[in-house]
Amino acid sequence: GENVEQHPSTLSVQEGxxxxxxxxxxxxxxxxxxxxxxxxxxxPQLIIDIRSNVGEKKDQRIAVTLNKTAKHFSLHxxxxxxxDSAVYFCAxxxxxxxxxxxTFGTGTRLQVTL
Amino acid sequence: xxxVSQHPSWVICKSGTSVKIECRSxxxxxxxxxxxxxFPKQSLMLMATSNEGSKATYEQGVEKDKFLINxxxxxxxxLTVTSAHPEDSSFYICSAFRVGYTFGxxxxxxxx
Numbered sequence: 001g002e003n004v005e006q007h008p009s010t011l012s013v014q015e016g017x018x019x020x021x022x023x024x025x026x027x028x029x030x031x032x033x034x035x036x037x038x039x040x041x042x043x044p045q046l047i048i049d050i051r052s053n054v055g056e057k058k059d060q061r062i063a064v065t066l067n068k069t070a071k072h073f074s075l076h077x078x079x080x081x082x083x084d085s086a087v088y089f090c091a092x093x094x095x096x097x098x099x100x101x102x103t104f105g106t107g108t109r110l111q112v113t114l
Numbered sequence: 115x116x117x118v119s120q121h122p123s124w125v126i127c128k129s130g131t132s133v134k135i136e137c138r139s140x141x142x143x144x145x146x147x148x149x150x151x152x153f154p155k156q157s158l159m160l161m162a163t164s165n166e167g168s169k170a171t172y173e174q175g176v177e178k179d180k181f182l183i184n185x186x187x188x189x190x191x192x193l194t195v196t197s198a199h200p201e202d203s204s205f206y207i208c209s210a211f212r213v214g215y216t217f218g219x220x221x222x223x224x225x226x
Contacts, residue, residue, distance in 0.1 A: 034215070043120070043207050043217035044158070089157060099146035099211035104157045
């Protein structure tokens with residue numbers, strides 16, 4: 001089955017700096033790659049996603065890049081703010097637009113310090 | 115936007131009792147819902163996939179007789195933890211699919 005690795009496990013940045021989180025996946029059939037933000041005691045919230053027919057997607061301070069050949073994708077957060085502090089999970093599935101199983105990465109705890 | 119309501123948000127129960135967790139899609143119909151388990155500081159692990167009107171599909175290693183899933187309508191799926199034990203204490207999260215995946219707010223189960 002699919003295996004998703006995520007690095008780093010913890011990341012501390014100063015407010016205003018950029019943060020980058022990287023994930024690799026094993027199954028070349030995966031075609032949908034969402035990123036989730038989870039705050040303590042809450043469920044994950046989708047922050048951005050990308051499909052395999054796109055190499056990059058941006059939404060304000062957040063961007064995701066996908067390299068299908070290398071089977072890795074990254075989350076970029078620019079101009080970080082304290083409210084960006086949370087745990088971030090990448091995920092992968094094989095059925096973009098369908099109810100296929102999501103395989104999650106191990107998570108990155110991001111801390112934005114003042 | 116799509117909203118998924120999960121109740122209760124937390125529950126404490128005694129060993130040997132059963133606990134039911136509800137997952138409702140409030141403004142859309144979800145033919146497929148997913149149940150996850152998350153231990154502290156760990157990732158989400160898929161327990162089962164629930165399809166409306168049919169039996170749930172459980173992941174390897176998940177006891178189907180212990181974690182009963184019912185998806186009787188397009189807006190409601192329930193997870194019942196039967197004969198709960200302290201090792202079942204965890205954070206349980208549901209997700210409903212409609213174009214994309216929307217997650218509930220989770221249920222913190224503590225078995226004492």
